[in-house]
Amino acid sequence: MTYLNNVRDFFVEVIDGRLNVLLLANSPHPDLAVWKSALLSQRNYEVDIRMASDMSLDQLKKYDLVILHQLPSVKNPIPTILNELDKKGTPRIFVAGYQTDLNALNQAQPFLNILAGGNRTPNDVTMVLNPSFNLFNLTDDIKTKLPAFSPLISPYGEYTAAPSAQVMSFQKIGSVDTQYPLIVMGEANDKRTCVIAGEGIWKWQLFDQLQNGSRDITYEVLNQICQYTSTKSDKRKFKVTSSKRLYTELEDISFQGELYNDSYELINTPEVSIRIKNKQGEEFDYTFNTSGQSYALEIGRFPEGNYSWTATTEVNGVKLTHDGKLVVQPIQLETLETTADHGLLRQLATMYGGSLVYADQISQLGDLILGDEHIKPILYSSTQTRPLIHLKWLCIILLAALSLEWFLRRYYGGY
Template identity: 30%
Template sequence: MFSITTELPIYYSVLCILLGVIYAYFLYRKNRFFSKKLTTVLFVFRALVVSVLFFLLLNPLSSVTETIEERPIIILSQDASVSTSLDSSDYQNLINLKNKLSSDFDVITYNYSDQINEGFTTDKTGSSTNISQLLDEIDLKYSGRNLTGVVLSWDGLYNQGSNPLSHKIAKSIPFYTIPLGDTSVLKDVRISEIQHNEISFLGNTAPVKVNIQTEKCKGEYITIKLFSEEKLIESKKLKITSNSEFFKTDFTIKNSSLGLHKYKVVVSSVSNEKSIENNSRSFYVEVLDSKYNILILYDAIHPDISAIKSVLDKNKNYEIEKEKISNFNSNYDKYNLVIYFAFSDNKLEKLEKIKSSDVSLLLLVGPNSVSKLNYLYPSGKVDGKNKSQEVTASYNADFSKFNVSTNLQNYLTDLPPLLAPFGTYNQSLTSEIVLYQKIGLYNTEKPLIIVDNNSEKKYSVVYSEGLWKWKINDRNNNNLHQNFDELFSKIAQFLLIKEDKSRFRINYDKKIIQGKEMNFFAEYYNENYELNNDKEVSLHIKNKDGVIYDYVFSKNTNSSYFLIVSSLSEGSYSFIAKYNNSEQIVKGEFTILPKQIESKISTANHQILYQLSTESNAYMFDKFNTDQIVETLKNNPLNKTLLHTSEKVKSVINIKWILILILLFILIEMVVRRYNGTY
């Protein structure tokens, strides 16, 4: 549907027509063509052209309305982990189901295990199952779409990610489940979980809790051993007194040396045990030399202080002090991070030492403390007069300083408004925006949270107050405040990590799961501290047996280097990186962590499938009956075709065919007038 309108009253349009007619009248009232019809035609042409030209001066708008049909969507997902490898019939069944559904639905297909792939597969070799990753993918791509339901073939086992029942879409999208695997209980002893601190400190002792599940082992004895590398630390012997028993066993480890240490828990097998792959599990503890000292300063009591402090209190690596700034007289040099809640507009004398210190600064400002922001961080100042406005958050998809999970990105889309300073925002060239301000439905370019790593020190600024509302709004079943904690713990980590100032730098992950690619990034700075990758960079990796693997870095277009290393087995490695054949050298270490490998012989958990289907108002099928599944999906009340209407508005003056018609009318009139001897 096409229409043309103007923002002015209709009599302006009538006036344009009148002016065109008057102009044509004065032009043709004395012309004497042989044919009166010809005069009338040329009169109409000239009147139309002039009227349209006057009408275009009113800046009219054209509106085109389009209606698009969106068919209902069905997602078919296949469990491709090794625990379902004995049940391969679902591949052909899913192919048949897709073919029968395609005439009425848009069918999307996935297979999943430790990673997600499109389509179905017969290669069920996935070493683990991360069902929550699949739900994240569905939420990200199909939330708000015409999704009728998800058909999920699964054995109910997962050993990575979170419980799917706690996922935010678990109750909002129908999950039709198809059970795989065998629910028969076999004789088995397995380590279900090891609870430990991933980071500890030199000289400290750390607890290790081992959870063990046994099935059909009544009367048997088991021995639980804790090893450090190959050395036995402690051993315990237990008797199993029931057919299904759960044990919790505690160990203590002492951290006597720095670095990443490998530990292994081994539980002895029992007679006729079918699977012993789950009788051992390794874990790693990184031992650091000292804790980070964090100082929290404030002008006045505010609930945001407790909200941020509660995040930091959960990290045992942090020693936290809290002090009112008017009472603080110590030196800032002993701290690794200063967090300043500047929510009042009082004197600036106390801020001189903060500004001159090279300690990283997290600055939280409100509408009444713009002057403090402008003094402490002038490159990110706000030009305003202590006025405020309510804003919400919009995530910056181009942010690159640290990773932000999909759950956190989704959480940020629906939060209570904060109170931000009103004014013109300045931004440092070295800063990156984490969150933009969003006013109503309008996404602005104003920063809400930024991080900055300039030549002097690291900064982060939160241009608002009222964060406590975000925290109490973060209530996702068992993961209370998980997203709020992630956001501000990562900001704190960014500020606490000291920047490498050397000219040759290597960036890499110190711990990575076996099977994943190891990414190395290298940078070389010349004497003017300009990135340069003219020369070659080599990498020599050595495993614990002394075997050396040689690599050469590839060059990026931004004058840096990169290298991807794959297929490294579990264990500890050291490396030497050399720039220009030993002109500059960097040494380091990393560890390849073991996967949590699923056993081929595992007891399926169909109860979780039933619960997932029931809580999402769907259905768990007893077996893979294609016709029954198709009939159930067709009868789903969500099986509807949606009509989406969109309206495109643009200025008529930009429509090419109108310009062409005007020129055509002028050309025809000019040719006819000349042909008949009139100019």
């Protein structure tokens, strides 16, 4: 009987809460529904759709990412909203279209400049992926299929990307590949921004469903863009992470570390140490090893429990620290099943050339052993040597016999 299997500890790792995303539009548009469906497919986002004319500054406070669809426009220049987003440092995605005020868009972000031409007729453009783009990875399947998707409607004009911008794709107008950016991204003042110079993503979804039987490619691309834009860059010079936050007591614990100089270049000459502390206050100190341009440490297995850690280094007299926590959970497989698993025992016996015998079949055990050709009779022999001096009784007998012989010879005149 055991009480151990009546209690189980469950460990839940909460990585991040959901991000609040605002789809702020100049006017109703089918693109908005596609953006919302794509984001909600990941379950990492809470999405609201609002018209710019109905939006107040107080409502902006809760949002972690704002997608501005055809904004700013002549009808809704939204200068106060843009200023509020700047003050808060909220990342944003601009989706430019026919209603976008291009001059206002140029002033609202530093990564793409569109010089509007006299012709107001927009272009139908497809996508030419930039092989040098490296902010995130697209699968080979997406890279192959995405350029064939339905064209977007892009404002007419001359497009120039800033040197600090990363161009994800260029415009293909008709059959002509151009150097006009279609999707650009960048970061300035610790705030990430993306500009998509085309509306009509709703047609991507229809094409994706028709050609591929799902909307996965459309959703994956939009989610990748949102994930990059909404992620805050980490500018710390000293970073240490554990490979996991939740371990079992049978898993080895490891850490990785990065250290940057003032030019934000990786260095690994200073020594990096780490102190791990358990719930009872016991402390364990380790020193990192260098690994390439970074640091690495393997500390093996730890007993179950909650641990906190603090990594420390010093660069040019300045002490840098990074701390965190990890949990080691127990494994009690034996207590989860208290009934003998005869099926498993039979499999093990068969695997290793044995047999399963129940209590009422114990009489068969002898025959099974004798009839098993793999079991051979074994004769063991051993030899032991003992010094004669240790056999006292034998020494006494020999001494008595010699003494008797000497006496008899002396008595009968043998000497």
